[in-house]
Amino acid sequence: MMNAKTIATPETGASGSRHRTGSSSALVRTGLKLLSAGPVVILIALIILLSFLSPYFLTGRNLSNILSQTAVIALVAMGQHIVILTRGIDLSVGSNLALASVVGALVYQGTDSTVLVILAMILSGGLVGAVNGLVYVYGRLPHPFIITLATLSIAKGLALELSNGRAIQGMPEFVRAVGGGSVYGIPGSLFVVTGVVVVLLVIAKTMVWGRWIYAVGGRPEAALQMGIPVKSVLISAYVISGLCAGLGAVLLAGRTDAGSPLFGNLLELDTIAAVIIGGASFLGGRGHIGHALVGAIMIGVIRNALNLLNVDIFFQLIVIGVVIVIAVEADVLRNHLEGRMRTLQAVGKS
Incomplete structure (x- = not known):
């Protein structure tokens, strides 16, 4: 007489395997969703925590x-x-931002035209970005790190040379209003950021260029085989980065009423940190413009909180560095989970 035990048959074994695979896949998908929403959740939790630590944090003026x-x-x-x-x-x-601000200040000294001053800063930024893209693509450099490190030094040297190493005071009234003014308590600079966000979202979501950017970053070899103009896409990406630096110069010069070769120190690290903290990936082809915004706000909130809590300014650099390390590790974990999910999905289909 047989024992009352469940006898494993090929059918029940396969069913159990599919059940385990489905459960694992569901867990991985849940983990991916949590990681994707992680930066926003962390930002909200950080704001709530800081509101208890400092009575000044949630005041209208501080925000x-x-x-x-x-x-x-x-x-x-x-x-x-x-x-x-x-x-x-x-x-x-x-x-690039520092050079653009100096160029704008010099143009303002020679002319009172607000339009020319703004265009000079934006075009100066775009020109440096174009140099980065052209040299990287047509110079066949192994990585853009090389050319952008070179232009970092060149642009800084030009800014120092053109300004004789000191800030140049004076900006048009409109630039001061946009960079340092406010409308009903809302900073004017926020409207500029919102406008750029809308433009980039429209380009990324409704134009073929947006799909090309993701294709080039995700699978460069496949993008070439599909006939995507990879070189033009890469150059355009660096031009856009330069134009954003030029716009940043307009805001910073307006806020300080000056152009200075000392602007933008460590800005490259802050922006890279903002993108990665927000959830984008160094591996390319994945990310959303909101990631950069969330990361930038998080950096701003952390620094503001450390100032309110009278934390030493040198320690603030340590904190930002630790946050970057955590963000990069989160990116590594996310890539691992995605690979695991693809494996489980392939097993489930077989």
């Missing part, structure tokens, strides 16, 4: 200061985000 101080990082980080989507990096954004 306005955070938005104003974060605007430049957010704007430049959006350009950096486009570059990182293509598996690249732009180390020149800080020096």
